[in-house]
Amino acid sequence: MSEIQLKNISRHELEQCLKCSICTVYCPVSAVEPKYPGPKHSGPDLMRYRIKDAAFFNENLKMCLNCKRCEVACPNDVKVGDIIQEARIKYSTHTPSLRDRMLANTDFVGTMATMVAPVVNFSLGLKPAKTVLHTVMGIDKHRTFPSYSRQKFETWFKKEAEEQQKQFTRFVSYFHGCYVNYNYPQLGKDLVKIMNACNYGVHLLEKEKCCGVALIANGLSAQAKRQGTVNLKSMRRSIENRDEAIVTTSSTCTFTMRDEYKHLLELDNADVRDSLMLATRFLHTLITAGKIRLAFKKDYRKKVAYHSACHMERLGWIVYSTELMRMVPGLDLIMLESQCCGIAGTYGFKKENYERSQQIGATLFDHINEVDPDCVSTDCETCKWQIEMSTKYKVINPISLIAEALDVEETRRLNTVHEADKPRMQGDLAMP
Amino acid sequence: MKFDTIIIGGGLSGMTCAAMLAKNGQKVALVTAGQSCLHFNSGSIELLGFQEGKVVERPFEGIAQLNEAHPYRKIKTEKLTVYAEEARTLLAEAGLKMKGNAEKNHFRLSPIGTTIPAWLTLEDLITLETTAELNGKKLLLANVEGFLDWPTAYLSDSLSAMGANVKTASFTTEALAFARKSPTEMRAINIAKYLDKAQNMADAAREINRLGKGFDLVLLPAVLGLAHDNIDLLRKAVEMPIECVATMPPSVPGIRIENKLRGFLGQHGAVVLNSDTVNNGFFEGDKLTAITTEKLEETRLEANQYVLATGSFLSGGLVSDYQTITEPALHLEVEAHESRTQWTSEYLFDEQPYMAFGVKTTDDFHPMKDGKTVTNLYAIGSVLSGNSGIKQATGTGVSMLTAIAVAHNILNQ
Numbered sequence: 001m002s003e004i005q006l007k008n009i010s011r012h013e014l015e016q017c018l019k020c021s022i023c024t025v026y027c028p029v030s031a032v033e034p035k036y037p038g039p040k041h042s043g044p045d046l047m048r049y050r051i052k053d054a055a056f057f058n059e060n061l062k063m064c065l066n067c068k069r070c071e072v073a074c075p076n077d078v079k080v081g082d083i084i085q086e087a088r089i090k091y092s093t094h095t096p097s098l099r100d101r102m103l104a105n106t107d108f109v110g111t112m113a114t115m116v117a118p119v120v121n122f123s124l125g126l127k128p129a130k131t132v133l134h135t136v137m138g139i140d141k142h143r144t145f146p147s148y149s150r151q152k153f154e155t156w157f158k159k160e161a162e163e164q165q166k167q168f169t170r171f172v173s174y175f176h177g178c179y180v181n182y183n184y185p186q187l188g189k190d191l192v193k194i195m196n197a198c199n200y201g202v203h204l205l206e207k208e209k210c211c212g213v214a215l216i217a218n219g220l221s222a223q224a225k226r227q228g229t230v231n232l233k234s235m236r237r238s239i240e241n242r243d244e245a246i247v248t249t250s251s252t253c254t255f256t257m258r259d260e261y262k263h264l265l266e267l268d269n270a271d272v273r274d275s276l277m278l279a280t281r282f283l284h285t286l287i288t289a290g291k292i293r294l295a296f297k298k299d300y301r302k303k304v305a306y307h308s309a310c311h312m313e314r315l316g317w318i319v320y321s322t323e324l325m326r327m328v329p330g331l332d333l334i335m336l337e338s339q340c341c342g343i344a345g346t347y348g349f350k351k352e353n354y355e356r357s358q359q360i361g362a363t364l365f366d367h368i369n370e371v372d373p374d375c376v377s378t379d380c381e382t383c384k385w386q387i388e389m390s391t392k393y394k395v396i397n398p399i400s401l402i403a404e405a406l407d408v409e410e411t412r413r414l415n416t417v418h419e420a421d422k423p424r425m426q427g428d429l430a431m432p
Numbered sequence: 433m434k435f436d437t438i439i440i441g442g443g444l445s446g447m448t449c450a451a452m453l454a455k456n457g458q459k460v461a462l463v464t465a466g467q468s469c470l471h472f473n474s475g476s477i478e479l480l481g482f483q484e485g486k487v488v489e490r491p492f493e494g495i496a497q498l499n500e501a502h503p504y505r506k507i508k509t510e511k512l513t514v515y516a517e518e519a520r521t522l523l524a525e526a527g528l529k530m531k532g533n534a535e536k537n538h539f540r541l542s543p544i545g546t547t548i549p550a551w552l553t554l555e556d557l558i559t560l561e562t563t564a565e566l567n568g569k570k571l572l573l574a575n576v577e578g579f580l581d582w583p584t585a586y587l588s589d590s591l592s593a594m595g596a597n598v599k600t601a602s603f604t605t606e607a608l609a610f611a612r613k614s615p616t617e618m619r620a621i622n623i624a625k626y627l628d629k630a631q632n633m634a635d636a637a638r639e640i641n642r643l644g645k646g647f648d649l650v651l652l653p654a655v656l657g658l659a660h661d662n663i664d665l666l667r668k669a670v671e672m673p674i675e676c677v678a679t680m681p682p683s684v685p686g687i688r689i690e691n692k693l694r695g696f697l698g699q700h701g702a703v704v705l706n707s708d709t710v711n712n713g714f715f716e717g718d719k720l721t722a723i724t725t726e727k728l729e730e731t732r733l734e735a736n737q738y739v740l741a742t743g744s745f746l747s748g749g750l751v752s753d754y755q756t757i758t759e760p761a762l763h764l765e766v767e768a769h770e771s772r773t774q775w776t777s778e779y780l781f782d783e784q785p786y787m788a789f790g791v792k793t794t795d796d797f798h799p800m801k802d803g804k805t806v807t808n809l810y811a812i813g814s815v816l817s818g819n820s821g822i823k824q825a826t827g828t829g830v831s832m833l834t835a836i837a838v839a840h841n842i843l844n845q
Binding site for chain 2 (some may be wrong): 020024317338378
């Protein structure tokens with residue numbers, strides 16, 4: 001390349017936009033909401049004006065879901081979504097409301113709620129409480145709050161699992177995220193079960209904070225940056241301790257910490273980024289390298305419809321989760337057409353977004369009903385809430401499906417072969 | 433990760449090849465960087481439209497006259513008609529209703545009303561056997577109020593020049609007026625999303641009936657049938673004959689072709705890696721042994737056969753700087769004039785030499801790397817050299833037929 005072309009680099013590839021409008025075809029918001037100016041206009045078009053004068057910033061940009069489907073569609077790799085989110089961070093004068101702060105602080109609210117989980121779950125389900133949330137707080141009354149667990153995942157781990165981890169010689173660190181910690185510890189337990197069966201121990205991070213995705217979305221990026229700094233420091237410690245990877249079970253947390261930290265929060269994560277990955281990717285990579293083997297129950301049967309979560313699509317990692325599930329004999333995997341379910345984290349909880357959120361997901365829900373699976377599977381917890389609220393189907397993370405289908409005894413036996421037996425096993429290790 | 437065949441590039445050519453292989457039981461992966469040029473396609477597939485500036489009536493006769501370096505000439509003459517039929521079958525299996533025949537071209541209408549020879553055209557779009565066909569007819573151009581990507585003044589002029597008696601009117605409905613609230617997003621695709629709902633379509637039919645009284649034919653912008661083939665519903669609900677004319681892109685008919693082929697791939701278990709780019713190829717002897725991509729990082733993707741279908745300059749299959757033209761995915765040999773002054777012709781509408789630049793291949797579509805033929809790699813579609821797709825109106829035909837030729841080659845091994 002000539003030198004002048006090498007210098008043709010713009011922030012978020014702004015200058016690479018050809019104005020082809022392909023991104024607008026895939027924007028779930030502009031299809032249902034004409035007040036939203038669409039990704040091309042909100043992003044690269046208006047950015048040129050905003051650079052000159054901040055007055056060109058339009059608060060309607062908050063309607064952007066940050067689903068990144070514009071970036072997935074862009075043939076020229078323009079970071080359309082990043083341009084929009086950065087504009088919100090830089091130019092928005094909107095002060096986050098109490099509601100936004102509460103929705104965004106999943107950590108704080110989660111800790112408080114798990115302490116009194118039965119009361120919270122009971123009262124959040126009550127009509128009067130929903131009415132108060134709806135009218136006073138602006139949290140839509142149609143929403144079902146994910147219920148809070150009585151016991152945090154971290155508490156369970158320290159009590160029930162930490163001691164057993166000492167028997168292993170190789171480890172991963174697990175970034176469990178808020179959802180596993182406060183709402184659904186079972187997913188974390190499922191991961192520990194799989195890793196232990198594969199002869200891997202699990203560590204928690206020295207200190208884990210919420211990844212910050214909801215903070216960024218709600219205009220609290222300074223706080224997100226502080227939390228990100230804590231997370232990165234803990235991850236560095238794990239790498240120093242020779243944990244083989246920092247694994248996750250949430251596509252959105254993963255995407256946020258790998259990409260948004262760098263692109264939106266300007267945190268330098270280069271030294272941990274390669275080690276941070278979804279557990280499905282870690283497992284798939286070990287299996288194809290012949291380093292671990294999984295054995296599955298002979299009688300396992302399930303028809304599973306896979307929903308491609310937006311940030312999973314953006315990561316480009318759907319293939320790890322789906323190929324892993326395809327290894328399970330008896331698991332019949334059907335790919336749903338890739339589209340946004342409409343919830344986008346805290347977005348769909350807000351009264352002003354509820355209707356739009358449901359319109360966006362409508363064709364996905366129709367498709368699921370047509371397929372009529374035993375369950376839906378997706379790597380994102382907020383998609384799970386949305387799909388479970390909007391259809392009659394249960395939504396299960398791929399890791400939980402693998403754990404359910406796993407023949408634990410046999411898997412443990414396959415992965416704890418004595419050193420002396422190893423050469424004989426070699427030919428046997430390749431996966432189909 | 434192991435596959436039977438890996439296709440690099442998710443446009444018409446890559447999807448056609450992947451579909452042919454997947455429907456014959458192969459485990460296929462398709463790597464695609466963003467959405468394809470089908471978003472600019474007006475709903476037609478062409479074989480050969482122009483030769484030396486003249487309209488071609490019988491494409492196979494014209495193909496026999498093309499020079500030896502043209503991709504069509506690398507396919508055996510007797511196979512061309514067979515593959516053309518297979519292409520048509522594939523499109524039908526994917527759920528696309530198309531009209532036209534390979535023996536004789538018809539004309540399609542561009543968004544500004546120029547007539548362009550084509551082989552297959554989606555059933556809801558207007559086609560003409562001769563330009564005299566509209567002579568003396570009363571036509572109504574019925575546009576959606578506020579929709580700017582359908583240049584009715586140009587269309588009206590072009591159709592009047594063919595002897596038609598043309599009137600222009602616009603209509604709106606509750607849903608279309610709602611969509612119009614957005615000055616930037618009132619596009620064909622968003623209108624199509626509203627019209628996919630039965631009630632909105634019924635409202636539109638009522639307005640078209642009102643405007644279309646007394647006309648021989650009503651022409652609508654192609655803003656129908658994104659999720660469902662709803663032109664049939666509209667035809668039932670409207671009293672006079674209706675046809676659609678392609679709009680400026682993003683084009684609904686082109687996106688429908690994309691969606692249906694993608695759906696077909698999904699049904700046949702092909703693995704599609706969206707929004708990903710091949711960044712390295714590992715070669716051993718005369719073979720490609722693995723590739724890696726930007727998103728999957730260290731994960732090696734392995735296959736017995738590989739197909740390069742990355743398109744031309746617009747799609748990033750070819751890249752130019754100020755001195756050279758390169759193929760960026762696998763660094764294969766490219767055929768192009770060495771002197772930059774010979775890349776372009778001075779007059780924009782003359783044949784532009786750079787458009788025929790591309791990857792050099794053998795007669796079996798194997799490309800070369802460092803002077804050697806790569807025997808388990810093929811190149812298909814617009815990345816191939818020797819084809820001036822726009823000037824000859826051959827782009828989509830070359831994409832589909834070279835894809836099918838290579839699919840047969842792979843399946844016969």
